[in-house]
Amino acid sequence: MQKVNLNDKLSLFSDHWHPRIVGELNGQHVKLAKLKGEFIWHKHDDEDEMFFVISGQLKMVMRDETVVINPNEFYVVPKGVEHKPIAEEEVSVMLIEPASIKHTGDEKHELTKEKLEWI
Amino acid sequence: MQKVNLNDKLSLFSDHWHPRIVGELNGQHVKLAKLKGEFIWHKHDDEDEMFFVISGQLKMVMRDETVVINPNEFYVVPKGVEHKPIAEEEVSVMLIEPASIKHTGDEKHELTKEKLEWI
Structure with a gap:
């Protein structure tokens, strides 16, 4: 593989809540995503x-606490913990999670991406 | 767990080639390390x-190429690939690798750390 420059890869897309594999x-998988607004409640069993924040401020709302x-x-959201990411302004994040993970766990939503691409 | 601020954790130590688990x-494991000088040739089978570079410039020398x-x-050094990290000036890195990994693979050296601490 080649080395990966986060800013170069982030310049290749602009849509929100659509992670790319890098x-x-x-x-x-190591993924990059741009987030803006509120995502849905979900968990990964x-x-x-x-979630590593590159720019912006991410609020990770969980049932018993919110981490900014x-x-x-x-921040590592542990398996089984319900969470709802919120980005009041645009946030860029690097995600690291198993290649087998489903975007929104067992939840189905119009924001759900079934298959992610490499960039 | 708590969220982890890379700069706060990096301020807690100053020695080189001694990763801490964060x-x-x-x-x-997610680890932080400060590197300066030349490390030894080794591999992880x-x-x-x-290796995610936070500050400075890391040269990853391998047998058939060098990645800056x-x-x-x-950059991800694949399993089995011999590598020798070189930091001409001090470099801070975040490492992600299996918790089971040995610092210098099967090589033993005065730089080898047998057991790493959490900070």
């Missing part, structure tokens, strides 16, 4: 999900 | 290793 290691994640910070 | 997901990794870039 790397892979040990069965995990078997997968931990790492700023640039150069990351 | 997160965990799906059997992978069963583990891919992701700048801030906001990452």
Whole structure:
């Protein structure tokens, strides 16, 4: 593989809540996404999900707490924990999660992406 | 777990080639390290290793190519590939690799850390 420059890859798309795959290691995918607005409540029964914020401020709302994640910070949503990401202004994130993960867990929504592309 | 601020964690140590664990997901550890100078040639037979550069410039020398990794870039050294990281000036990196990985693979060296701590 080639090295990956986050800003170069982020310049290739502009739509929100549509992660792209940019790397892979040990069965995990590294993804980039732009987020704006409110996503839906969902959980992943078997997968931990790492959110690393590149720019903007991400609020990760969970049933018993909300974590505010700023640039150069990351948070791992543990498997089984319901969460709802909110981006009041546009946020760019790097995600690391198993390649097998489903975008919105068992929830189906118009925002749900069934298959993600590599860029 | 708490969210992790990379700069806060990096301020807690100053020694080189001594990664600290700052997160965990799906059997992978997220680590931070400061690098300066030349490390040793080694490989990990069963583990891919992701190097995300936070500051500085990292040269990843492999037998058939050298990849220069700048801030906001990452590179995955595939399992089995011999590599030798070189940091002419100090580099801060975030590493993602299986929790089971050995620091210098099967090589033993005075730089080898047998057990890494969480910070």
